Amino acid sequence: LAKTTQPISMDSYEGQEVNITCSHNNIATNDYITWYQQFPSQGPRFIIQGYKTKVTNEVASLFIPADRKSSTLSLPRVSLSDTAVYYCLVGPLGNRDDKIIFGKGTRLHILP
Amino acid sequence: DSGVTQTPKHLITATGQRVTLRCSPRSGDLSVYWYQQSLDQGLQFLIQYYNGEERAKGNILERFSAQQFPDLHSELNLSSLELGDSALYFCASSVYRTGTFNEQFFGPGTRLTVL
Numbered sequence: 001l002a003k004t005t006q007p008i009s010m011d012s013y014e015g016q017e018v019n020i021t022c023s024h025n026n027i028a029t030n031d032y033i034t035w036y037q038q039f040p041s042q043g044p045r046f047i048i049q050g051y052k053t054k055v056t057n058e059v060a061s062l063f064i065p066a067d068r069k070s071s072t073l074s075l076p077r078v079s080l081s082d083t084a085v086y087y088c089l090v091g092p093l094g095n096r097d098d099k100i101i102f103g104k105g106t107r108l109h110i111l112p
Numbered sequence: 113d114s115g116v117t118q119t120p121k122h123l124i125t126a127t128g129q130r131v132t133l134r135c136s137p138r139s140g141d142l143s144v145y146w147y148q149q150s151l152d153q154g155l156q157f158l159i160q161y162y163n164g165e166e167r168a169k170g171n172i173l174e175r176f177s178a179q180q181f182p183d184l185h186s187e188l189n190l191s192s193l194e195l196g197d198s199a200l201y202f203c204a205s206s207v208y209r210t211g212t213f214n215e216q217f218f219g220p221g222t223r224l225t226v227l
Contacts, residue, residue, distance in 0.1 A: 032213065043114065043202045043218025044155065087155070100145070100216070104154035 004088045009107040018075045020106050022088030025069050033064060033071045036087045036102070044087060044102065048073070075108075083110045115139065116219035118203050124225045130191040133222045137184055137205030143167065144186040145206070145216060146178055150199040161186055162208055190224070198226045 005023040012018045024033070032051050036044040048055055050062040050071070061074040075082055087105040115138035125131055137144050146158040148171075157170035161180035172178075175193075180186045190197060200223050204216040 034213070038155075041200075041221070043116075043204065043221055044216075045114070045218065046215045049213055100157050102147075102155035102157070 004090055004101075004103060006086075006088050006103070006106045008104065009109065011109045011111060012078055013111050014079055015077055018078050018082070018108065018110075020073045020075075020086055020088075020108065021070055022073070022090075023070045024088070024090045027068050027090055028092070030092045031068075031090050032092070033062065033068075034089045034091075035060070035062065035073050036089065038085045038087065038105070040084075044085075047086075078108075078110050080110050080112060082108065084108060114217040114219060116203060116205050116217050118201075118219035118222050120222060121220065122223050122225075124227065125193060126227055127193055127195060129193050129226075130189065131193065131224065133188040133190070133201050133203075133224075135186045135188070135203030135205075135219060137186070137203075138217050141205035141207055141217070142184065143206045143208035143214070144180055144184070145204040146172075146186070146188050147202040147204065148199050149202060149221075150196075153199075155202070158188070167208075193226045195226050198224055200224075 034049040035047045037047050038044040048060050048062045055062045063072045085105040087102045117136045119134045143162045145160045148156045158172040160168040164180050175191050178188045200221045202221045204218045206214040206216045208214050
């Protein structure tokens with residue numbers, strides 16, 4: 001599975017747009033990029049997934065450049081409740097040997 | 113609420129003891145995953161079961177074992193407990209179809225404290 005690198009932590013303010021970038025230089029052709037969110041003392045939950053260009057849902061947007069060696073999770077107009085750890089995962093869909101690697105994620109702290 | 117249930121919520125025990133954590137997956141999900149999360153290690157994948165059979169293994173210690181029963185619930189057994197085993201243990205479930213994205217749904221976790 002492709003190794004990912006994310007910032008350990010980030011701070012932002014309420015109402016701002018937050019962008020978290022994940023590097024995955026050795027991403028394979030059949031790999032997808034998935035982001036999970038984890039609130040304190042809760043299990044992670046799926047936010048968004050993409051393969052290339054841009055994906056948007058009601059929670060976030062995911063921007064993936066043409067070379068796919070990085071991706072950016074964009075959270076519009078954050079609130080205090082967006083304080084959480086965000087994990088970037090890269091791997092093929094439904095891989096028989098899918099050892100999911102969450103890593104340490106990015107700890108996002110939203111300030112009032 | 114993800115639909116995944118875990119019991120107990122909290123567990124306090126002593127070193128050298130053995131405990132069993134239980135997980136019931138979402139209705140319809142055939143695959144169960146176990147993760148360990150300690151403060152300094154992030155979320156570590158332990159093991160995955162699919163329809164009763166072990167499917168993938170991560171950083172699971174030999175003192176730990178798991179199984180998935182015919183009704184699809186799963187148990188994680190931790191033995192000869194050490195202080196370092198204190199952590200949050202999460203169970204997740206997914207439908208698990210090959211060639212498609214298998215979103216994992218996580219339970220609320222079991223907080224294990226070893227004294």
